[in-house]
């Protein structure tokens with residue numbers, strides 16, 4: 001398969017009367033054309049059936065999240081019991097940390113990368129404070145070496161050698177939102193486990209972008225959103241992964257709600273919580289069906305394409321982009337040159353007149369992402385970005401004086 005093979009399944013935003021060069025799927029994925037049909041189906045069923053839709057909608061609402069489970073499990077390399085679609089990303093990080101961040105007086109620190117997405121940083125800091133620890137003391141930053149932009153495993157090993165016995169949890173981004181660096185998830189997990197540390201990942205920039213094997217890699221937990229590479233609409237629901245090792249252990253403490261209760265007795269409205277085994281047992285509320293309908297449309301495309309095939313197609317396009325932009329004097333690429341250490345995003349550091357270049361590209365129909373003070377982030381999303389998209393981008397950069 002080639003990159004962009006599914007382009008005609010998406011609505012492409014128009015600029016100046018033609019298709020934009022949309023390289024912003026890392027921020028908000030495009031709308032699959034089927035979304036309207038699937039959302040409409042839900043609206044029609046609600047109109048015609050009312051509450052009966054829970055059981056009798058064409059896709060009944062009661063088990064609706066289950067329609068997404070297999071596809072979700074395939075995307076992240078999990079057993080179906082290990083994933084569920086629910087809530088939003090930061091909310092899910094907190095719910096997961098409620099279960100897996102279990103500080104003790106000797107072991108209470110949290111390790112996160114220094115360039116983490118701000119919400120993740122706020123989330124881990126607030127967890128530490130919530131348990132009565134001082135942020136300065138409890139949060140350990142995994143930083144790039146001086147004058148570098150990327151983190152490396154040697155630094156992590158050094159931190160663990162010194163402070164490993166005090167660290168309760170590692171929580172880092174699988175693909176860094178700023179640099180596009182794809183971290184070595186299995187190796188980080190292995191290193192953490194060597195020190196008896198719980199290891200979780202934020203996969204907002206990884207899911208739908210790279211293929212993973214979370215179960216085999218023995219990751220403890222993970223969470224992601226569905227509106228970036230998963231193309232499921234602004235603010236749409238996130239997903240979680242909980243390794244079966246924890247999910248099947250019903251004694252793992254959790255913040256609970258009725259949707260995590262045993263399905264066969266949920267509606268007997270008993271006082272005692274009887275958790276579902278697996279990730280489903282972390283659900284709180286009955287979920288919103290309308291955004292799930294959008295996710296269902298998106299998952300069908302991932303199922304057809306296959307995440308491994310998408311990743312392969314993406315490598316070629318990104319390599320072209322990387323090679324072409326490497327020759328530019330204006331641009332320094334922050335993202336790793338090793339294709340195994342990146343997904344479909346490249347982060348371009350433009351030290352001189354970066355904003356002017358960005359504005360020029362925007363006028364010419366490019367939709368990309370600007371990060372102050374001088375970084376342009378672009379992503380060639382393999383479902384809808386073609387080699388032609390990136391060729392056009394490169395020639396616009398080259399023609400800019």
Ligand SMILES: *Cc1c(COP(=O)(O)O)cnc(C)c1O
Nearest residue numbers: 088089090117119177202204225
């Ligand atoms: C996009 C993103 C978020 C956004 O969190 P929401 O709770 O969905 O608003 C958080 N963390 C990372 C790493 C992200 O990439």
